[in-house]
Structure formats: C-alpha cells, structure tokens
Amino acid sequence: MVLLLIVIAVALVFDFTNGFHDTANAVAPTIATGALKPRTAVALCSVLNLVGAFLSLKVAATIASALVAQNLVTLPVIFAGLVGAICWNVTTWYFAIPSSSSHALIGGVIGAMLVLAGGHAVLWSGLVSKVIIPAGMAPLVALVAAGVAVTAARLLTSRVDQGVSTMGFRIGQIGSSSLLSLAHGTNDAQKTMGVVTLALIANGTLSADASTPMWVILACAVAIALGTFIGGWRIIRTMGKGFHHLEPQQGFAAQIASSAVILTSSHMGLPLSTTHVATGSIVGVGFATPNHPVRWKLVANVALAWIITMPAAGLMGAVAYYFAHLIGGTFGVVVLALVAAVYLAIIYRLSKHNVVNAINVNDTLAESDESVDSKTVVAA
Amino acid sequence: MATTTTVAAPFVNWPLLGNVVLTSVIIGVGLVVAFSVGLAGLSVARGTQRTVLARVSASLVTVLVGAAIVASLVWGLILIIRK
Numbered sequence: 001m002v003l004l005l006i007v008i009a010v011a012l013v014f015d016f017t018n019g020f021h022d023t024a025n026a027v028a029p030t031i032a033t034g035a036l037k038p039r040t041a042v043a044l045c046s047v048l049n050l051v052g053a054f055l056s057l058k059v060a061a062t063i064a065s066a067l068v069a070q071n072l073v074t075l076p077v078i079f080a081g082l083v084g085a086i087c088w089n090v091t092t093w094y095f096a097i098p099s100s101s102s103h104a105l106i107g108g109v110i111g112a113m114l115v116l117a118g119g120h121a122v123l124w125s126g127l128v129s130k131v132i133i134p135a136g137m138a139p140l141v142a143l144v145a146a147g148v149a150v151t152a153a154r155l156l157t158s159r160v161d162q163g164v165s166t167m168g169f170r171i172g173q174i175g176s177s178s179l180l181s182l183a184h185g186t187n188d189a190q191k192t193m194g195v196v197t198l199a200l201i202a203n204g205t206l207s208a209d210a211s212t213p214m215w216v217i218l219a220c221a222v223a224i225a226l227g228t229f230i231g232g233w234r235i236i237r238t239m240g241k242g243f244h245h246l247e248p249q250q251g252f253a254a255q256i257a258s259s260a261v262i263l264t265s266s267h268m269g270l271p272l273s274t275t276h277v278a279t280g281s282i283v284g285v286g287f288a289t290p291n292h293p294v295r296w297k298l299v300a301n302v303a304l305a306w307i308i309t310m311p312a313a314g315l316m317g318a319v320a321y322y323f324a325h326l327i328g329g330t331f332g333v334v335v336l337a338l339v340a341a342v343y344l345a346i347i348y349r350l351s352k353h354n355v356v357n358a359i360n361v362n363d364t365l366a367e368s369d370e371s372v373d374s375k376t377v378v379a380a
Numbered sequence: 381m382a383t384t385t386t387v388a389a390p391f392v393n394w395p396l397l398g399n400v401v402l403t404s405v406i407i408g409v410g411l412v413v414a415f416s417v418g419l420a421g422l423s424v425a426r427g428t429q430r431t432v433l434a435r436v437s438a439s440l441v442t443v444l445v446g447a448a449i450v451a452s453l454v455w456g457l458i459l460i461i462r463k
Contacts, residue, residue: 129393137397149412156416160423161441166420253412260408265400 019227029251032240052185053221084317085110112313139280
C-alpha cells in the first residue's frame with residue numbers, strides 16, 4: 001500500500017512537470033505577440049487544462065494497454081519509469097528545450113521494463129505504430145497545416161488595414177490559445193491517468209479491464225493545471241522568441257492548426273505529442289511566410305532532442321529501476337525517490353543563475369545563448 | 381472441407397493516420413480561413429468609403445462566419461465528450 005501511494009505521488013509530480021513543461025505549447029505565441037499578458041495567458045491556460053482533462057480518456061487507454069505487457073508490469077517499474085521521465089523533463093526545462101513529456105514517460109517505463117523482463121515485455125509493434133510513426137508525422141502534419149493556414153490568412157487579409165488585422169488576430173489568439181490549452185489538457189492529463197490506472201492494475205486494486213476511476217481523473221487534472229499555472233517560462237521564451245519573430249496572424253494560424261491536429265488525434269486515440277505539434281506549427285508559419293528568417297539551427301537542435309528523448313528517459317528509467325531493485329523492496333523505492341528529489345533540487349538551484357520569468361519572457365534570446373546560434377539564421 | 385485463415389493486424393494503421401492528417405488539415409485550415417474571411421468582412425464593414433449595402437452584407441458575413449466558427453468548436457467538443 002505504501003509503495004502504491006509513493007507511485008501515485010510520483011505520478012502526480014510527473015503530471016505537474018508535464019504541466020509546466022508544456023505550458024509553452026499553448027501560450028508561447030499568445031505571449032510572444034502580446035495578445036495576452038504572460039500571467040493572464042498562463043492562468044487562462046491552467047483553467048482550460050483543468051477542464052480539458054475531463055473531456056476524453058481514449059489516450060489513457062492507449063498508454064495503459066498498447067505499449068507494454070500489462071501482466072508483467074510491477075509498481076517499481078512504473079515508479080522507475082516516472083522518475084526517468086521527471087528527471088528528463090526537468091533537465092530539458094533547464095536547457096529550455098521543448099521536448100515531449102509523453103515520450104519521456106513512455107521511454108522511462110519501457111527502459112525500466114527492459115531491465116525487469118527484457119525485450120519481450122515491450123509491445124514493439126504498438127510502440128512503432130502508436131508512438132514512433134505518429135511522432136515523426138506530428139510535426140510534419142502540423143507544419144503543413146499551419147503553413148497552408150497562414151498563407152490563406154495572409155492572402156485573405158492582404159487588403160485589410162494593418163491595425164485592424166493585428167488587433168483582430170490578437171483577439172483571435174485568445175480563442176485559439178484557449179482551444180489549444182483545452183486540447184492539451186484533453187491529450188496530456190490522460191497519459192498520467194493511464195499510468196496511475198496501470199499502477200492500480202499492477203497492485204491488484206483494479207481489474208485489468210477496469211476504466212479509470214474518477215478520483216484519478218480529478219487528481220491528474222488538478223496536478224497538470226497547477227503545473228501549468230507555475231509556467232515553464234524558459235521554454236515559453238524558446239518557443240515564442242526562439243524560432244522566429246511571431247506576428248499575431250502567424251500565432252493564430254499556428255495555434256489553430258495545433259489544436260486541430262491534437263484534438264483530432266486525441267479523438268482517434270493516437271497519443272500525439274503536443275510539443276511536436278506545437279513546435280511544428282510555429283516553424284510552419286515561419287517557413288510559409290516570405291522573407292521571414294527562421295533559426296534552423298535551433299529547429300535542428302530541438303529535433304535532435306526529440307530523437308534522444310525516449311532513449312535518454314529510458315536510460316534514466318532503467319538505471320532507476322536497477323538501483324531500486326538492487327536495494328530492494330519499498331526501501332529501495334524510497335531511496336531512489338530521495339535521490340531524484342536531490343537531483344531536482346540541484347537543477348532548480350542551477351536555474352537560479354539565469355532566471356526566466358513573466359517579466360523577461362519576451363526578451364529576445366541572446367546571441368550567446370547556447371541553444372541558439374544567430375549566425376545560422378537563414379531566410380525561409 | 382473448411383479452412384481457417386489468420387489475418388495479422390497491420391503494423392502501422394495507415395488509414396487511421398491518413399484520417400488524422402486529412403481531418404486535421406481540413407479543420408485547421410478551414411477555421412483559419414473562416415476567421416480571416418470574417419476579419420476581412422469586418423474591415424469592409426468598418427470602411428467609411430463603402431456603400432451602406434456593402435457594409436450590411438459584410439457585417440452579415442462576419443456574423444455568419446463567427447457563428448460557424450463557434451458552432452464547429454462546440455460540435456468538436458461534443459464529439460469528443462460523446463466518445
């Protein structure tokens with residue numbers, strides 16, 4: 001029972017990090033174009049994430065049943081997977097990289113599962129068809145949708161007075177940002193719900209075919225909303241100011257395209273990464289706008305981070321499981337939880353040397369910023 | 381003589397992926413186009429050089445497009461909730 005409670009607590013911590021890590025997906029364009037003040041945008045996003053978490057459970061079912069052999073899953077495996085995902089999330093947050101929390105979670109669980117039972121415990125076909133191929137396609141689909149959308153918007157409003165256009169799209173961005181926040185809550189909170197459900201099944205509290213209990217839905221919704229409210233300002237700055245200079249028209253098109261992709265995929269039960277979709281859309285609107293420079297070096301760095309996210313989180317999950325198992329029992333899990341807490345505290349302390357918050361989130365990224373090389377800026 | 385045939389599930393569900401791509405692009409582009417048309421209509425409606433008839437028709441377009449956007453969002457959410 002103690003072990004189950006620890007796993008659920010760690011799952012909610014992961015959900016919290018998912019919230020602040022992914023706030024940028026929904027609000028970065030809104031903040032970057034000045035459509036809403038940073039704090040207002042984040043608060044609105046937080047409330048709508050809470051609402052969105054109650055709308056659908058299709059992705060939760062996918063996480064719980066399509067990626068690993070449920071009958072082999074143990075609580076320490078889930079714990080180790082979550083620790084791997086949390087550590088990777090916080091590390092990428094420190095470096096201001098918009099990586100996928102979903103892939104970190106999936107990678108962490110699979111890494112721990114590989115140590116426990118080997119390759120046969122992982123449903124590789126499910127992993128490829130439900131995660132890897134959609135992950136490759138998500139940014140491309142979003143890029144195309146956003147690129148076509150912003151081109152259409154530009155042509156249709158070419159004769160509209162600039163002031164009216166800017167004001168109109170800024171107002172529109174409040175709606176599109178809200179829709180995207182709702183979509184994020186719908187899509188992402190479910191992943192933690194799926195993991196908690198898996199833990200309850202592994203513990204024997206729920207039967208294998210049981211649906212997600214209401215208290216799990218409520219707890220996950222609140223955790224992701226609180227995380228969102230904290231605001232992952234470092235990543236918001238990367239997405240809003242890093243890739244290119246976003247105009248309200250571009251921000252609106254990017255957010256609507258992202259919402260459409262995420263809501264559609266969520267409706268059809270595909271666990272698409274909101275980070276990949278939102279990044280693809282933002283890059284897409286820059287790419288489709290003539291004479292609009294895009295920082296391709298940063299895009300490449302982010303894409304590289306996406307590729308290594310699952311293996312890196314998997315490695316962390318595997319190491320966490322190995323040592324928890326080596327120490328043994330609930331005590332091993334407690335020790336690993338403390339080690340993870342110390343790691344998070346160190347990262348938090350390091351982040352204080354270069355604070356990004358609601359006040360400086362719209363500052364242009366410095367040329368010395370390690371994640372951006374302005375010399376490589378090329379015209380799209 | 382009866383025979384049985386086992387059909388393996390496809391490794392990648394291409395029809396589902398194709399459906400996601402097509403639906404996303406149609407909805408995403410459709411909403412942005414609808415909003416842009418509404419904005420252009422609003423701009424015409426605000427123009428001082430336009431005739432009364434043009435301003436009225438532009439306002440009508442704006443209202444209709446706005447209603448269409450709201451209706452499509454509500455429809456999308458209802459669809460998700462029912463699933």
